[in-house]
Amino acid sequence: MATPSEKLAQSLDVLKSLQDRGIVAIRTGSMTRTHRERLLKSGFIQEVMKGWYIPTRPDEPSGESTAWYASFWSFVADYLSERFGQEWCLSPEQSIAIHVGNWTVPKQLLVRTPKGGNKPTKLLHNTSIFDLRLDISAKEIEENEGLRIMSLPTALIACTPAQYTNHPVEMRAALSSISDASDILRNLLSGNHSTIAGRLAGALRNIGREQLADTIVETMKSAGYTINENDPFEERSTIHFSTREVSPYVNRLKIMWETFRKPILKDFPTPPEPITDIDTYLQKLDEIFVTDAYHSLSIEGYRVSEELIEHVRGGNWNPDSTPVDREHHNALAARGYWQAFQAVKDSVRKVLDKENAGEIAKSDHGTWYRELFGPSVVAGIIEAADLAGYRNRPVYIRKSMHTPPNWESVRELTPTFFELLENEENAQVRVVLGHFIFVYIHPYVDGNGRMGRFLMNLMLASGGYNWLVIPVERRNEYMSALEAASVHQDIKPFTHYLAELVDTTT
Incomplete structure (x- = not known):
């Protein structure tokens, strides 16, 4: 007789076969009731509406939105095709958003179809589909990631x-x-x-x-x-x-940059006097490192203490000396942060020596990233090839409705970002958009938040500001401000958030 673990493994094989076929929207009839109930109970699938499910991770907290936002567009494509065949397309407004690379999950997705019922279909986390009964012309429709758009x-x-x-x-x-x-x-x-x-x-x-x-x-x-x-x-x-x-992706990025400049210049504190005593400035960075590392790593979900950070900073730690468990991951992250911080300090010195901050960020950020994850490579947790460059697969931000640009567009967006950074004359704009645009693009699979904060602080140094620590106690406010800029194109909350913190450091 099969054990509970063996039974679950059988059900997971069924789920895997569906996923291998690219199916995200799982119908009731796609598997037996026994498999469905077993997977549902174990947290490997979640009900979206009666008769429809999506794959989830069993370790995702109850009520978490990440799995849904990550599955949204694939689910919609499968679900609409199942309901309407080829006789549907997204609204003109949503089609335009997709054409220019805006994959933000909408609260209500408008769909045109001659089979529509002119009513909403409720989905998870206050999202819905509204199918409008309208005729469509097949010759005016094209496909993008399985979605039928105008x-x-x-x-x-x-x-x-x-x-x-x-x-x-x-x-x-x-x-x-x-x-x-x-x-x-x-x-x-x-x-x-x-x-x-x-x-x-x-x-x-x-x-x-x-x-x-x-x-x-x-x-x-x-x-x-x-x-x-x-x-x-x-x-x-x-x-x-x-x-x-x-390229609509590149042009959209340029338009965002120019659109956001005005509110940033209006609300962000005027740069102080340029830094003249470079050694004293860098010494202050050494003094703030422990605090900065604790808060930055805590924001990302690592559980670190000031004692652990001091321990790995002193080099009294061997990545091969302890088993790979949660505590070991925390230590690896702390050590990587220390190494990256030293590389960022080198970049800060160049900027304080009057080198162009955007050019330095462009040339040095790869070194920061390699140092950030170097200890994990040494410990064998990630492959050395993962440090080779920008991501080559989709990524999703936990709890965010913003879907970062597809990985192909990262290759043209990231150089454009650094070009804008190089040519920006105002330090205030470099500070706010240096952070925001980087995490908006999300060029790496992991570490984008830490890299974005390093970029922000390099730009702060270029304007004569002090190093800024984002406090973990205000993480929700921080993430909400980034979400407002990403999803609603409103940079003001993030500008105000950073401006308030900058004022406390002067």
Whole structure:
């Protein structure tokens, strides 16, 4: 007779076979009741709605949202395809978000389908799907990660005017990726969309695409339409994009940077006098190390004490001397933090010697990362290849609705980020966006929070500010402020949060 462990192993084999086929939305009929109840009881699956489940981790706390946010888009793709076959697509507004790389989980996902019931379907953690009964055209739909979305020209024509004022970053990024007016004009002419043509022309002119705007207006007029051009954005764009810059991911990042500058410059403390006594500044960093390491590691969930940090700092610790358990992981993290901190200090010295802070961050951050996880490589916990560079798989942030950009786009976003950092003249902007944009991109599988705080402090040094410790006691406020910037494009809470802490260090 099989033991309980053997029975669970049998059920896990069934779950694995589904996952190997790429199935995330698990239907009741996908496995027997016995397997389903066993996996549910053991915490390996979670019910989303009656008859539908997702895989979860048994060690995830009850009520935790991470598994759901990580599964959301794959679940939606499977679920909608099961319900509607090929006769569905995301709304024009959500399609545009996907086109420009914004995978933030929405509170309510709008879907168009001729089979829709015009009613919401409740999902986990206050999310839902609303299926609108509307006809769709298969030739105007394309697939992205299993999701059926409108083509960009179709979505731009179908979206509401309010989208320009509610989501200006996304709309400018989408418009900036249009290099030719042909597809847009084809849809405008076939649909007799003279009003929309005037709005699109005004929007394109707003971002400096004068030639595209002129082409739309002149072509529509030559077809007998009267065009009243109007700009749907509330403000003029300060960035003009050339036709060579067609990546919506890169352009969206540039727009975010420029959009966030104004509130940061308004609310962040003016830089103090430049640091002249470099040795004294670096000595203060040595004095604050224990406090900084304790709080930074605690924010990431490590359980470390000041005594442990002092122990590994002194070198009286052998990574091979103790078994690999939770305490050992904590010690490895503490030792890695010490080594990375020394590398960051070297970078700080260069910046205080008047080298460009963005250039130093670009050239040195790889060294920080290797030092951060070097002890774990020595201990055999992670492979040396994991230190080779940026991530090559998806990552998800615990409890966050923000889904970091796909790993392919990291290769173009990260160089753009450092270019923006190099060219930014204001230390206040470098401080806030140096941290935020780095963790927004999430270029590494692990350690992004610690790396982001190191970047923040390098930029603080470049502006003459003191080193800043993010207190673990205010972790929830810190994470909430980052979430507001990532999900709602509101940098003010994070700016105010850091500004308040900076004021206490001066």
